[in-house]
Amino acid sequence: MKKDIYILGIETSCDETAAAIVKNGREIVANVVASQIESHKRFGGVVPEIASRHHVEQITIVIEEALRRADLTMETIDGIAVTEGPGLVGALLIGVNAAKALAFASQKPLVPVHHIAGHIYANRLVTEFTFPLLALVVSGGHTELVYMKEHGHYEVIGETRDDAAGEAYDKVARTLHMPYPGGPHIDRLAHEGKPTIDLPRAWLEEGSYDFSFSGLKSAVINTVHNAEQRGETIAPEDLAASFQASVVDVLVRKTQRAVAEYGVKQLLVAGGVAANKGLRGALEAAFANTAVELVIPPLSLCTDNAAMIAAAGSIMYEKGVRADLDLNAIPGLEIETYNDDE
Numbered sequence: 001m002k003k004d005i006y007i008l009g010i011e012t013s014c015d016e017t018a019a020a021i022v023k024n025g026r027e028i029v030a031n032v033v034a035s036q037i038e039s040h041k042r043f044g045g046v047v048p049e050i051a052s053r054h055h056v057e058q059i060t061i062v063i064e065e066a067l068r069r070a071d072l073t074m075e076t077i078d079g080i081a082v083t084e085g086p087g088l089v090g091a092l093l094i095g096v097n098a099a100k101a102l103a104f105a106s107q108k109p110l111v112p113v114h115h116i117a118g119h120i121y122a123n124r125l126v127t128e129f130t131f132p133l134l135a136l137v138v139s140g141g142h143t144e145l146v147y148m149k150e151h152g153h154y155e156v157i158g159e160t161r162d163d164a165a166g167e168a169y170d171k172v173a174r175t176l177h178m179p180y181p182g183g184p185h186i187d188r189l190a191h192e193g194k195p196t197i198d199l200p201r202a203w204l205e206e207g208s209y210d211f212s213f214s215g216l217k218s219a220v221i222n223t224v225h226n227a228e229q230r231g232e233t234i235a236p237e238d239l240a241a242s243f244q245a246s247v248v249d250v251l252v253r254k255t256q257r258a259v260a261e262y263g264v265k266q267l268l269v270a271g272g273v274a275a276n277k278g279l280r281g282a283l284e285a286a287f288a289n290t291a292v293e294l295v296i297p298p299l300s301l302c303t304d305n306a307a308m309i310a311a312a313g314s315i316m317y318e319k320g321v322r323a324d325l326d327l328n329a330i331p332g333l334e335i336e337t338y339n340d341d342e
């Protein structure tokens with residue numbers, strides 16, 4: 001019988017301090033997330049220095065809590081997976097240093113993980129992967145279409161040229177005086193309104209899988225300001241619905257085209273914006289009567305967590321990818337870095 005593999009995952013790339021233990025790459029044994037959202041809310045976004053300070057305070061507690069909930073000791077852990085990048089450098093460093101200290105003290109292998117690979121592998125905690133597959137990654141910092149021919153191999157076929165989808169959500173929410181992070185608020189408001197306002201959709205050049213959301217964001221801001229200057233009021237729910245319709249339309253249509261061109265068997269949705277009800281509904285409708293299996297993780301696995309890092313780390317561990325104790329945080333790490341053929 002094959003021995004069970006337990007990977008401890010650590011994630012501190014942005015504003016969640018998280019540790020989790022995953023068994024055999026697919027089974028969550030413990031998943032602990034300490035969110036800092038309340039501390040960043042009054043600034044309307046993540047303040048890097050505050051994020052680092054919170055990570056320092058929380059990291060040991062969160063790791064100990066994950067082991068306690070799993071009822072395991074470091075003895076049983078086979079490897080320590082940690083987010084190496086991308087993210088805020090000062091935030092990443094807290095997780096990387098904690099993982100290094102733990103790897104040194106317990107003499108366990110250290111496995112570097114790309115944050116977006118983590119978001120993609122959140123899906124494997126739900127369903128086994130069927131290759132080739134396509135992942136639509138929509139988070140606060142990234143909007144990408146990633147093609148995977150096998151485990152741990154990533155090909156970015158399209159990405160945002162300016163703002164990420166989540167970033168656009170957060171900025172539009174701010175314009176409408178909503179708290180950070182704004183995505184969930186806009187999502188809720190959108191369902192109360194109608195998409196009556198004509199907003200741009202950036203399709204870019206023929207055949208491109210890239211995205212652009214800054215024009216849309218500016219159009220929303222201008223619409224609000226122009227109305228204010230004229231002393232008119234725009235129903236915020238209609239503006240939210242119109243904005244969401246534009247984002248969802250572009251994401252779904254580009255994804256549909258890529259799914260067809262690349263002949264994939266599965267479509268995975270990943271990142272914080274995968275929690276969006278409008279996007280989930282539109283993707284479900286678009287792929288309902290197709291041979292493509294649509295996978296969307298539950299809300300708790302869409303936003304930042306360490307179970308996804310442990311899940312991606314399990315594959316890296318199996319592939320024999322290891323980091324030395326000189327591992328550093330890489331804020332701009334590319335997802336293709338650990339492809340076998342790179």
Ligand code: KG4
Pocket residue numbers: 014138139140141142165166167169170181182183184187271272273274275276277302303304
């Ligand atoms: O993946 P994530 O937790 O962090 C990054 O790695 O960036 O994504 C956070 C982003 C935020 O911009 C947040 O506003 C957005 O995900 N988000 C949503 C929803 N829930 C979270 N955006 C739209 N609709 C939602 N329901």
Ligand code: ZN
Pocket residue numbers: 115119139140271272303304
């Ligand atoms: Zn993330």
